[in-house]
Amino acid sequence: MKLRSKLLTILLASALLFGVTQGLIQHYVISPRFAALEKREAKKDLLRCVRTLETETEHLKALTHDWASWDDTCDFIKGGGPDYEEANLVLETFVDASLNAICFFDGNGDLFWGKAVDIETGAPLQIRLLSEGKLLQDHPLFVDASSFVYQKDISKSGIMRTEYGPMLVASLPILNTENKGPVMGTMVMARLITEAMKDRLRDQTQVPFDIKMIDPGYAEADSGDERKVFLKPLDENTLQASMIVKDITGKPRLELSADLPRDILQQGLASMRTARGVTAAAGILFLVLLIWLLEAAIVRPVVRLTGQMLVAGRTGELPGKVFAGRKDEIGTLENEFDSLLETVHSQSKELEEELTAKKNLAEKLEENFQKYKLLAENLKDVVATITPGGYIQYCSPAITEFSGHTVEEVEGRHVFGFMPENSDRERLIELVDNIAKSGESRSMEYVMRAKGGAGFPVESTAKPIMENGKLVLLHCVFRDISERKKVEDEKNRLEAKLQMAQRMEALGALTGGIAHNFNNVLAPIMGNTELAMLDIPEDSQAFKNLQQVLEASDKAKKMVRQILSFSDHGDEDPAMIDIEEVVEETYGLIRASLPSSIEIRKDVEKISGLVYADPKDLQQVLMNICANAAYAMKELGGVVDISLEEQDITEFDLDHSRKIKPGKYVKLSISDNGPGMESEVMQRIFEPYYTTKPVGEGSGMGLSEAFALISKYGGEIKAYSEPGMGASFYIYLPLMAASSKTLSKETLPQGSERILMVDDEEAVLTMTRQMVEHLGYKVTAVDNSPQALKIFEADPQAFDLIITDMTMPYVTGDSLANRILAIRPEMPIILCTGFSEKLSREQARSIGIKAYVTKPVVMAQIAGIIRSVLDQ
Secondary structure (H helix, E strand, O other): OOHHHHHHHHHHHHHHHHHHHHHHHHHHHHHHHHHHHHHHHHHHHHHHHHHHHHHHHHHHHHHHHHHHEOHHHHHHHOOOOOHHHHHHOOHHHHHHOOOOEEEEEEOOOEEEEEEEEOOOOOOEOOOHHHHHOEOOOOOOOOOOHHHOOOOOOOOEEEEEEEOOEEEEEEEEEOEOOOOOOOOOEEEEEEEEOOHHHHHHHHHHHOOOEEEEEOOOOOOOOOOOOOOOOEEEEOOOOEEEEEEEEEOOOOOEEEEEEEEEEOHHHHHHHHHHHHHHHHHHHHHHHHHHHHHHHHHHHHHHHHHHHHHHHHHHHHHOOOOOOOOOOOOOHHHHHHHHHHOHHHHHHHHHHHHHHHHHHHHHHHHHHHHHHHHHHHHHOOOOOEEEEEOOOOEEEEEOOOHHHHHOOOHHHHOOOEHHHHOOOOOOHHHHHHHHHHHHHHOOOEEEEEEEEOOOOOEEEEEEEEEEEEEOOEEEEEEEEEEEOHHHHHHHHHHHHHHHHHHHHHHHHHHHHHHHHHHHHHHHHHHHHHHHHHHHHHOOOOOOHHHHHHHHHHHHHHHHHHHHHHHHHHOOOOOOOOEEEOHHHHHHHHHHHHHHHOOOOEEEEEEEOOOOEEEEEOHHHHHHHHHHHHHHHHHHOOOOOEEEEEEEEEEEEOHHHOOOOOOOOOEEEEEEEEEEOOOOOOHHHHOOOOOOOOOOOOOOOOOOOHHHHHHHHHHHOOOEEEEEEOOOOOEEEEEEEEOOEEOOOOOOOOOOOOOOOEEEEEOOOHHHHHHHHHHHHHOOOEEEEEOOHHHHHHHHHHOHHHOOEEEEEOOOOOOOHHHHHHHHHHHOOOOOEEEEEOOOOOOOHHHHHHOOOOEEEEOOOOHHHHHHHHHHHHHO
């Protein structure tokens, strides 16, 4: 197809495409926007009608307020005589205010006075509001006098459905002229929405709307949006807009509708038709003019130039000058064609000179390469020259000591042949790409494969050789960094261990904070329960129920103590303990912390004595051993057996390896059916920092700590294991005394001394004060430490004992104790805490505090501690 035909086809196709595009835009963009504009205007008109109705309601509400907040109305509702009625409640009042009903209800909601009339005829109206004679609480016009607050609007207003049609109503409390109570009753005013009112509102809004009641059973599914407008085209010239209006009860009871002319859409369609005609005529004229201009300015000159170029191509010479003096692109093309032959001749000469220069450069490169080779052969590191494709052109002899390969085995091969498959190949390709783009040296660490197949880490530095902006060679130096990597791995291992310790420390702090708050919640629960039990007969059901509450709270208290012990925040001293209870409590923690694939079986016998130990230490030992068992069985799952029994150990049971003495012992056994341990591992399991776990998963301190703790309490721990037979740990602790788990109820120790009690938790303070006062003491309770300090400073001899919380704002418990002891050094002080990371039991004793109590406390505990401290 010739140029002239192509241009004509393109122009006609463009004109057709323009016409189709314009039609589509008018149909799918402009026309819908006119329709949308029409709908928005229709919605605005209807919403203006709604706002006009709301304004009418507000005017009625304001009129009702003027009457209801009037001293004369208050006197009238109190029974003030007929003067008020004769002066105000006459037909002229109804007509002047356009009111159809006025009602007064007294404070009990009974109708005091009411009247409804047709203001056009003066005839009375029988509305249900008058016939019922009372405003009940569920009536929509009921005003709740009990909720009245000065300047608070408790009025009701809206639209009500009546026998005579929709009616605007307003209900307000009857107050004095200053709008103050008490509320004397309720005043209701109502105005029917008549045709006259509709005409007046139509004149105001300039919208021909109508209001009508709808069926009370109308579904409320579509009435959630109170401003939703429904639009329905009736024909090409009329659009119906409607919306549902809710009455005073919030239910859809009225329909507001208007038939609106579709002037906007019709004007838009007419404008689009005119635009299409004008555009078509202008387009045809423009197309004819454009074709003529293109023919004269482009087509004929290009055809002439093409003919002359064909002649030049056949003869090799130009038939005279082509350039005709034009100043546009075609003139430039003609001028450039004239100089084409001269340019070809000059470039041929330059190409000859460039080939000579490249030959000289190659000779110089060969000379430099020989110098480079001599230097590389005397270096310990491997020096190599590699192509951009990854093939080794040259390699220094150091490669033999480096990897075991000879120079002949390396040169000519691809570098991937000396790297493990799927290792760092992608990174190496990316490195070469970056060097080619930047022209700068780069370094990289990756794994190289020795001749025997083993991998070792190397560091490679590559320097590019560029020619005309392109990468032609890479000079590389390879260095073995195995020793450096070992040092870095050891550093990373120590850093990981430090991070783990820091995370555990942070977790412990978080656990302690939660336990503190939980103990402050438990304290009033347990204390108030005990106080309530003191006033109830022991054989009553209520007493038994409260006893169950106390027992459950005590379990919660023990659980908090377990969590604090496990997180290393417990503060208990070694004491005579019931090991059965410790094992039972720890079993719950173990079950919650191990995965469900691990079955835990427990067999705890009745123990006749007590063990001297810190419960926290025993829990830690049991948790560490069970955690190791679970780790060994994490892939296939398994069973952990925990048993507790008494055992008499005689001289015949002991050998030279056992450190304990003959006597009665408690034997705690922990066994699993995991993979077991080799004898080499068994010999080292109690060594500090020895672990078979990967870096970051174990510190190697669990079993060594367990061994040290059990030894501290005069016991021993033995371990037995074989590969495939699981592992067993046996812990022996001396049985010290007879158990006394059932105590007879005794009279609580009491007194009459004066006690200053300080706690910032009001619930805890109130409960503790009641408990201590029940014991006969005289208590001064203060909820902030600065105030307590002022009271004590005013008369240091006014109190015999001080009980203070630890964690308080402004002045903490230990700071308060220091200030008090500075004034009166012999002052007895008891410190109570839910959890304290700042002050331990030993630190509290060192500053002079007589007793350190962990919340929550029961009455028997606090009674004994108070009496013990006072009697010292």
